[in-house]
Amino acid sequence: MSSPSQLTAPDEHFFEARRKVFPKAVDGPFRRLKWAIMAVALLIYYVTPWLRWNRGPWAPNQAVLVDLAHRRFYMFSIEIWPHEFYYVAGLLIMAGIGLFLVTSAVGRAWCGYACPQTVWTDLFVHVERAIDGDRNAQIRLQKAPWGPAKIAKRVAKHAIWLVIGALTGGAWIFYFADAPALGNAFVHGTAPFVAYATVGVLTATTYIFGGLMREQVCIYMCPWPRIQSAMLDEKSLTVTYKAWRGEPRTHGLKREATAQDLDHSGMPSLVALAADPSLAPRIGDCIDCNACIAVCPTGIDIREGPQIGCITCGLCIDACDGIMAKIGRPSRLIGYTTDLDERLAASGKQPLPALKRLFRPRTLVYFGAWAGIGLAMLFALGNRTRIDVSVLQTRNPQWVRLSDGSIRNGYIVKVRNMEARPRTVDISIAGPAGATLWSEASGRDGASTHLKLDVAPDQVAQAQLFVGAPGSGPERDDMVFTVRALDAEGGIARDKTHFERPEHEE
Amino acid sequence: MADEKRIDGPTGTSFVGHEWDGIEELDTPMPRWWLLTLYATIIFAVVMVILYPAIPMLHGASRGTLGWSSHGELEKEMAADHDRRAPTMHALAASPIEGLPANTQLLRAAQEGGRSAFKVYCTQCHGSGAAGAKGYPNLNDDDWLWGGDVATIQQTITHGVRQPGDDKTRMSQMPAFGRDGILKPEEVQDVVSYVRFVSHQEAANASARRGATIFANNCAVCHGADAKGSRTVGAPNLTDGIWLYGGDRDTLTETVTNARYGIMPAWGSRLDPVTIKMLATYVHSLGGGEALPPKPAGARPVAVAQK
Numbered sequence: 001m002s003s004p005s006q007l008t009a010p011d012e013h014f015f016e017a018r019r020k021v022f023p024k025a026v027d028g029p030f031r032r033l034k035w036a037i038m039a040v041a042l043l044i045y046y047v048t049p050w051l052r053w054n055r056g057p058w059a060p061n062q063a064v065l066v067d068l069a070h071r072r073f074y075m076f077s078i079e080i081w082p083h084e085f086y087y088v089a090g091l092l093i094m095a096g097i098g099l100f101l102v103t104s105a106v107g108r109a110w111c112g113y114a115c116p117q118t119v120w121t122d123l124f125v126h127v128e129r130a131i132d133g134d135r136n137a138q139i140r141l142q143k144a145p146w147g148p149a150k151i152a153k154r155v156a157k158h159a160i161w162l163v164i165g166a167l168t169g170g171a172w173i174f175y176f177a178d179a180p181a182l183g184n185a186f187v188h189g190t191a192p193f194v195a196y197a198t199v200g201v202l203t204a205t206t207y208i209f210g211g212l213m214r215e216q217v218c219i220y221m222c223p224w225p226r227i228q229s230a231m232l233d234e235k236s237l238t239v240t241y242k243a244w245r246g247e248p249r250t251h252g253l254k255r256e257a258t259a260q261d262l263d264h265s266g267m268p269s270l271v272a273l274a275a276d277p278s279l280a281p282r283i284g285d286c287i288d289c290n291a292c293i294a295v296c297p298t299g300i301d302i303r304e305g306p307q308i309g310c311i312t313c314g315l316c317i318d319a320c321d322g323i324m325a326k327i328g329r330p331s332r333l334i335g336y337t338t339d340l341d342e343r344l345a346a347s348g349k350q351p352l353p354a355l356k357r358l359f360r361p362r363t364l365v366y367f368g369a370w371a372g373i374g375l376a377m378l379f380a381l382g383n384r385t386r387i388d389v390s391v392l393q394t395r396n397p398q399w400v401r402l403s404d405g406s407i408r409n410g411y412i413v414k415v416r417n418m419e420a421r422p423r424t425v426d427i428s429i430a431g432p433a434g435a436t437l438w439s440e441a442s443g444r445d446g447a448s449t450h451l452k453l454d455v456a457p458d459q460v461a462q463a464q465l466f467v468g469a470p471g472s473g474p475e476r477d478d479m480v481f482t483v484r485a486l487d488a489e490g491g492i493a494r495d496k497t498h499f500e501r502p503e504h505e506e
Numbered sequence: 507m508a509d510e511k512r513i514d515g516p517t518g519t520s521f522v523g524h525e526w527d528g529i530e531e532l533d534t535p536m537p538r539w540w541l542l543t544l545y546a547t548i549i550f551a552v553v554m555v556i557l558y559p560a561i562p563m564l565h566g567a568s569r570g571t572l573g574w575s576s577h578g579e580l581e582k583e584m585a586a587d588h589d590r591r592a593p594t595m596h597a598l599a600a601s602p603i604e605g606l607p608a609n610t611q612l613l614r615a616a617q618e619g620g621r622s623a624f625k626v627y628c629t630q631c632h633g634s635g636a637a638g639a640k641g642y643p644n645l646n647d648d649d650w651l652w653g654g655d656v657a658t659i660q661q662t663i664t665h666g667v668r669q670p671g672d673d674k675t676r677m678s679q680m681p682a683f684g685r686d687g688i689l690k691p692e693e694v695q696d697v698v699s700y701v702r703f704v705s706h707q708e709a710a711n712a713s714a715r716r717g718a719t720i721f722a723n724n725c726a727v728c729h730g731a732d733a734k735g736s737r738t739v740g741a742p743n744l745t746d747g748i749w750l751y752g753g754d755r756d757t758l759t760e761t762v763t764n765a766r767y768g769i770m771p772a773w774g775s776r777l778d779p780v781t782i783k784m785l786a787t788y789v790h791s792l793g794g795g796e797a798l799p800p801k802p803a804g805a806r807p808v809a810v811a812q813k
Contacts, residue, residue, distance in 0.1 A: 015541045440795070
């Protein structure tokens with residue numbers, strides 16, 4: 001750290017060379033929480049595409065499937081059609097607001113525990129540790145000259161990283177096709193090129209981001225830390241070094257020398273402080289052991305205060321608590337706390353109750369918006385019909401005069417059968433008096449006000465229909481097409497359109 | 507810019523010299539990988555310029571060592587599309603037009619192909635929606651001069667109407683009754699009155715009654731005694747609500763006096779049979795298409811012109 005008085009320019013560099021981070025292994029409640037979340041997240045990611053869900057013979061039996069080729073999205077009992085994409089948009093908005101909510105309630109919890117970059121980097125770090133040893137061994141190996149042992153270790157490490165990358169990319173493609181069939185085709189080299197390309201790209205990105213770039217992604221590439229630093233306020237949870245407790249940091253002989261002047265608690269006696277606070281020699285709890293820096297996956301010093309490099313993973317808390325236990329000082333010299341609580345604690349006051357911190361207008365508004373969108377989508381999902389009609393009136397020509405003097409209009413009627421079984425629907429019209437409906441197949445001889453249409457399972461049926469009506473009448477009549485499913489389940493859909501006649505002469 | 511470098515204490519980084527309300531910008535160095543990425547993009551750009559057309563010259567751009575061109579890409583795509591459509595085209599060529607409705611998929615392909623071909627060859631006269639214009643028949647309606655089943659339409663497209671030099675063209679000629687002095691002007695008016703009577707546009711009157719006799723002597727040969735026309739000779743039905751040129755008195759007078767002689771090209775000499783087949787199925791699908799006549803029991807071939 002440069003002091004303000006140091007006015008010589010630093011060495012001019014066009015770039016900042018990366019200082020490699022060698023995070024030290026640590027154990028503690030937050031480390032164990034990270035293990036658990038990593039296990040759950042990876043389990044969900046790898047297992048989901050292999051879950052089956054019976055939808056009958058007409059639809060795929062994969063529980064979660066993004067069927068881009070047929071433009072369907074399946075998620076357990078829910079099937080989304082392209083025109084219902086607003087559900088997906090709603091989910092994305094919920095995810096966005098959910099991040100706001102989490103951030104305002106518990107800070108950068110997403111970054112520290114759930115972000116794929118964090119989870120996979122964590123995985124890669126563990127692989128590295130298993131092969132190269134812990135922090136000190138890694139640093140030694142880094143400085144060691146190249147030799148058979150170093151080459152073997154490096155090859156093994158990168159090979160395992162690449163395998164993890166390939167498995168990550170490999171799992172991704174199974175969300176977009178029938179997993180067992182694609183897996184089989186993939187192994188036999190008969191899968192589509194895009195599958196191999198996707199696996200290749202995701203293998204590369206996983207390997208590069210998780211193995212090589214790691215904290216660089218968080219610090220330089222990801223926009224989320226910037227957004228979050230704008231969203232944090234004095235009541236947001238951050239990992240905080242309690243400077244009022246820790247400072248001044250001392251260790252070794254100096255610490256022992258100072259400690260002799262103090263009572264057994266390691267703190268200046270209140271009487272002495274009251275007499276002359278400035279004279280009181282004191283030592284902070286921090287023994288400047290740098291354990292918090294050694295375990296940090298982004299290589300920062302948390303004692304410098306909140307910073308963009310801190311992903312609030314809590315590993316420094318585990319590390320510091322271990323040290324505090326060894327030197328017999330209370331734990332949580334570094335801990336999750338808010339800026340406000342920290343200031344209250346520094347001045348000897350009680351921190352805010354957790355509930356009061358959690359339930360403040362901001363979190364409530366976020367939660368309200370988040371839950372509102374979720375409930376609205378659930379309501380819409382529960383009430384949506386699985387049959388739909390859309391009528392497109394032929395505009396060129398708008399009308400055709402038939403030889404008997406009547407007027408004919410043409411309509412392209414699209415009936416969506418969103419059920420995974422074939423359905424027959426009845427199409428009927430209500431419009432100008434005497435109007436009849438026919439199709440090219442039935443011909444005008446078979447015209448009536450009703451018509452039957454078979455719709456294949458999970459498909460759109462398109463029919464060119466004609467409506468004829470007497471030539472006398474208004475230039476534009478309102479007309480409604482009604483589609484009624486003819487099976488037990490039923491379902492009705494309507495679409496409004498018009499019936500056009502030629503402009504009246506004179 | 508500040509003349510001398512000032513260093514920010516806590517970070518050890520020099521200031522850029524920009525300051526807003528006391529907030530100053532630091533000259534934080536970029537990460538090395540970022541800079542390497544920048545260099546990589548520059549190298550990529552140089553390689554692109556060498557491999558692909560890039561530098562504008564007087565006559566087009568530099569060629570690039572790969573010889574790539576967007577025209578070449580288009581040709582490749584067109585060739586690929588031609589190959590893709592080849593099986594459908596072969597199937598269409600092999601199937602007689604009467605057999606198409608049995609194969610829904612092929613019929614749909616033919617109709618869509620016909621829709622495209624219609625836009626190229628037919629819209630100039632019949633309009634983009636095939637609604638026709640004065641003198642150019644509306645192909646959407648159910649009134650056909652020569653017949654509206656798909657085989658007859660194919661015949662009409664192939665050989666045209668009154669196309670000189672085509673033996674099988676649709677040939678008919680109405681005499682110019684007024685111009686050639688067959689009928690006197692007042693007789694023409696009487697015939698017009700009669701035609702407007704049988705087409706329910708005017709009530710019966712003395713003129714129409716005189717016209718009935720003239721009609722029977724001069725017009726019924728082609729248009730029929732009931733004035734319902736004849737598809738054998740392409741004589742229009744005069745009793746329905748559809749007029750090729752117009753049903754008002756002035757237009758009818760003009761028609762009877764000078765006759766009409768609309769011509770449609772014989773497309774058989776310009777288009778391949780598959781395209782004509784597709785055009786016929788498309789026109790047939792517009793709403794006025796008629797069923798094929800039932801095949802006679804005997805060995806007599808289907809008389810396409812008769813219906």
